[in-house]
Amino acid sequence: MADYKAPLRDMRFVLNEVFGAPKLWQTLPALAEVVDAETAEAILEEAGKITANSIAPLNRSGDEEGCSWVDGAVTTPAGYPEAYRLYAEGGWVGVGGDPAYGGMGMPKAISAQVEEMMNSASLAFGLYPMLTSGACLSIYAHASEELKQKYLPNMYAGVWSGSMCLTEPHAGTDLGIIRTKAEPQADGSYKVSGTKIFITGGEHDLTENIIHLVLAKLPDAPAGSRGISLFLVPKVMVNEDGSLGEHNSLGCGSIEHKMGIQASATCVMNFDGATGWMVGEPNKGLAAMFTMMNYERLGVGIQGLATGERSYQSAIEYARERIQSRAPTGPVAQDKAADPIIVHPDVRRMLLTMKALNEGGRAFSSYVALQLDIAKFSDDAEARQRAEALVALLTPVAKAFLTDMGLETTVHGQQVFGGHGFIREWGQEQLVRDCRITQIYEGTNGIQALDLLGRKVVGSGGELYNAFAEEVRSYCAAAGSELGEFTAPLQAALENLDALTSFVIDSAKRNPNEIGAASVEYLHVFGYTAYAYMWARMAEAAVGKETQDDFYASKLGTARFYFARLLPRIHSLSASVRAGSDSLYLLEASQF
Numbered sequence: 303m304a305d306y307k308a309p310l311r312d313m314r315f316v317l318n319e320v321f322g323a324p325k326l327w328q329t330l331p332a333l334a335e336v337v338d339a340e341t342a343e344a345i346l347e348e349a350g351k352i353t354a355n356s357i358a359p360l361n362r363s364g365d366e367e368g369c370s371w372v373d374g375a376v377t378t379p380a381g382y383p384e385a386y387r388l389y390a391e392g393g394w395v396g397v398g399g400d401p402a403y404g405g406m407g408m409p410k411a412i413s414a415q416v417e418e419m420m421n422s423a424s425l426a427f428g429l430y431p432m433l434t435s436g437a438c439l440s441i442y443a444h445a446s447e448e449l450k451q452k453y454l455p456n457m458y459a460g461v462w463s464g465s466m467c468l469t470e471p472h473a474g475t476d477l478g479i480i481r482t483k484a485e486p487q488a489d490g491s492y493k494v495s496g497t498k499i500f501i502t503g504g505e506h507d508l509t510e511n512i513i514h515l516v517l518a519k520l521p522d523a524p525a526g527s528r529g530i531s532l533f534l535v536p537k538v539m540v541n542e543d544g545s546l547g548e549h550n551s552l553g554c555g556s557i558e559h560k561m562g563i564q565a566s567a568t569c570v571m572n573f574d575g576a577t578g579w580m581v582g583e584p585n586k587g588l589a590a591m592f593t594m595m596n597y598e599r600l601g602v603g604i605q606g607l608a609t610g611e612r613s614y615q616s617a618i619e620y621a622r623e624r625i626q627s628r629a630p631t632g633p634v635a636q637d638k639a640a641d642p643i644i645v646h647p648d649v650r651r652m653l654l655t656m657k658a659l660n661e662g663g664r665a666f667s668s669y670v671a672l673q674l675d676i677a678k679f680s681d682d683a684e685a686r687q688r689a690e691a692l693v694a695l696l697t698p699v700a701k702a703f704l705t706d707m708g709l710e711t712t713v714h715g716q717q718v719f720g721g722h723g724f725i726r727e728w729g730q731e732q733l734v735r736d737c738r739i740t741q742i743y744e745g746t747n748g749i750q751a752l753d754l755l756g757r758k759v760v761g762s763g764g765e766l767y768n769a770f771a772e773e774v775r776s777y778c779a780a781a782g783s784e785l786g787e788f789t790a791p792l793q794a795a796l797e798n799l800d801a802l803t804s805f806v807i808d809s810a811k812r813n814p815n816e817i818g819a820a821s822v823e824y825l826h827v828f829g830y831t832a833y834a835y836m837w838a839r840m841a842e843a844a845v846g847k848e849t850q851d852d853f854y855a856s857k858l859g860t861a862r863f864y865f866a867r868l869l870p871r872i873h874s875l876s877a878s879v880r881a882g883s884d885s886l887y888l889l890e891a892s893q894f
């Protein structure tokens with residue numbers, strides 16, 4: 303596999319030239335003091351170095367070796383503890399954390415780029431810090447000041463890690479039916495008992511303590527999702543003076559053997575009356591989890607993009623070097639026995655699809671990250687509200703579309719290598735295996751689509767949808783005529799999405815199955831339209847500069863490819879949506 307090289311040029315382009323992020327940060331009080339264009343640049347450069355030099359080289363060996371479990375102890379692959387220490391010492395775990403507790407205080411638009419680099423370098427490695435920052439977000443937003451003081455500084459510093467314990471053997475998507483119990487104790491703590499499965503980083507040898515955030519039910523809890531509370535349960539008890547005490551009553555029963563991310567420990571966790579403390583209010587645990595979910599789900603979307611980027615970097619190098627057959631228009635490499643495969647139309651189709659989806663995904667995830675920053679830091683209530691609406695609407699799109707496109711991209715990357723993509727040596731098959739989980743965890747992509755169409759679009763009577771549609775409409779109306787080749791198809795795509803949205807809102811009134819029948823294809827139509835908006839904005843930032851720098855010429859060429867070859871996918875997807883749910887219910891369960 304080609305060495306990983308962080309796509310810093312494109313990240314800079316997206317942040318500075320497309321979205322003007324440094325200017326935006328200056329308008330957000332908490333950010334104006336801590337970040338400007340130079341700081342952002344320095345952080346991204348450093349992140350590029352550590353991920354490329356210290357983490358990327360462990361990706362293949364980590365996959366080969368995997369994690370091992372002996373008597374409850376989990377050992378990560380060789381080199382992982384050292385690399386994790388280096389990563390933690392650089393302050394990267396707390397890059398987005400509040401400086402009051404030792405975090406770096408950076409906006410999500412920067413930590414999103416860092417996440418991309420880390421996950422391109424190694425998705426399995428990246429999960430450990432990612433779960434830690436996810437746990438920190440919930441503690442920061444909902445825990446008591448005492449818990450925050452006690453746990454956050456060591457978690458941001460990467461000395462302790464975090465895990466999210468939601469799933470149980472019988473309860474994945476439907477967390478309302480979990481059985482883990484929390485019994486209140488006289489001293490204000492709780493005894494937590496139950497079994498959680500599939501817990502990423504539930505046990506490992508990277509840090510001296512692991513802080514589990516566990517969903518459980520109080521004895522008198524109402525049934526369903528309104529009866530779930532959230533608890534902080536440390537692996538090792540923390541004394542009043544901050545030193546480590548006794549081992550808590552919990553353990554790792556086993557780790558899973560799985561398709562990919564072999565270096566990430568996926569654990570069965572048993573809690574046997576383990577001591578914990580409530581985070582947030584009784585029976586409001588799911589709401590507390592939702593605080594981190596918008597960040598986490600965007601982060602999982604970025605994992606899809608990250609594997610796609612790594613796959614592209616290898617594929618483009620291979621396509622320039624591998625020689626097979628002659629170009630249809632006549633020999634190109636006269637001095638060689640055959641031409642490099644990059645001359646062939648189908649190989650170009652695959653490479654350009656990868657490039658267009660990766661760069662579209664990078665712009666889209668950065669756009670959503672900027673909305674998260676506005677929602678969190680703006681002192682203008684109206685701007686905050688609008689950004690919150692966009693985050694609510696676009697987060698399921700970012701999670702599902704970026705990961706679906708991530709898998710498509712890694713499969714194209716594998717295909718570019720032919721048979722060499724199927725064997726292990728070149729690393730392409732690992733990227734396909736690793737990427738696959740991103741469509742499943744953190745809420746399956748089917749559930750993301752239901753969230754988008756059911757809760758967000760139909761549930762808000764179209765209000766959230768309009769927040770996005772209005773922005774795209776105004777953008778098209780204000781764009782200059784030199785952008786017409788991009789804004790005309792963008793506007794047509796938006797009109798198609800408007801009509802599709804009205805169609806589903808209407809048909810859902812007649813038949814409750816219509817939302818679930820339409821949701822995945824609807825999300826994809828939405829995703830392609832959102833990427834078209836991103837590609838129009840990228841083209842706008844590149845147009846007129848194409849003769850100065852190949853980077854801009856490449857941007858414009860890729861934008862044209864996106865509009866010509868990828869955006870038209872919305873037509874067949876829209877036809878599927880319009881076909882409705884009837885054909886899904888022609889068979890009895892026994893007739894399948």
Ligand SMILES: Cc1cc2nc3c(=O)[nH]c(=O)nc-3n(C[C@H](O)[C@H](O)[C@H](O)COP(=O)(O)OP(=O)(O)OC[C@H]3O[C@@H](n4cnc5c(N)ncnc54)[C@H](O)[C@@H]3O)c2cc1C
Nearest residue numbers: 466467468469473474475500501502568743744745746748
């Ligand atoms: C490697 C790995 C790491 C993980 N890490 C963690 C972790 O750190 N913490 C944690 O708590 N969990 C974790 N998970 C669990 C993961 O989040 C769940 O597997 C996922 O949410 C799906 O739950 P499930 O497996 O029980 O599938 P199910 O909920 O049983 O779903 C099965 C299928 O039915 C569909 N389905 C279910 N309900 C509906 C519905 N209402 N409408 C339409 N379709 C529906 C789903 O989309 C899916 O296709 C991890 C899983 C894996 C494999």
